[in-house]
Amino acid sequence: MSERHSCTCHDITVDEFRSACAGGAHNVKTCFKTLGCLPQCNKCIPLIRSVLNEFSGQAPQNTVVDTPPHTA
Numbered sequence: 088m089s090e091r092h093s094c095t096c097h098d099i100t101v102d103e104f105r106s107a108c109a110g111g112a113h114n115v116k117t118c119f120k121t122l123g124c125l126p127q128c129n130k131c132i133p134l135i136r137s138v139l140n141e142f143s144g145q146a147p148q149n150t151v152v153d154t155p156p157h158t159a
């Protein structure tokens with residue numbers, strides 16, 4: 088197995104997930120849907136989320152983001 092493969096169940100590369108994101112996929116489900124398959128073992132999901140974060144420019148989903156306090 089090449090290290091370029093992020094999903095061994097479907098033989099999908101990181102670059103293919105990046106292409107899906109560039110094409111508008113905005114979550115794990117739409118990434119797989121764009122590539123014509125569904126997740127099987129879910130082992131690749133953390134890696135897909137990191138690719139999604141590259142495209143969203145946002146912090147990882149489990150990161151707490153401080154918000155300013157409300158002023159009345």
Ligand code: FES
Pocket residue numbers: 093094095096097125126127128129130131132
């Ligand atoms: S490695 Fe991607 S669904 Fe199993």
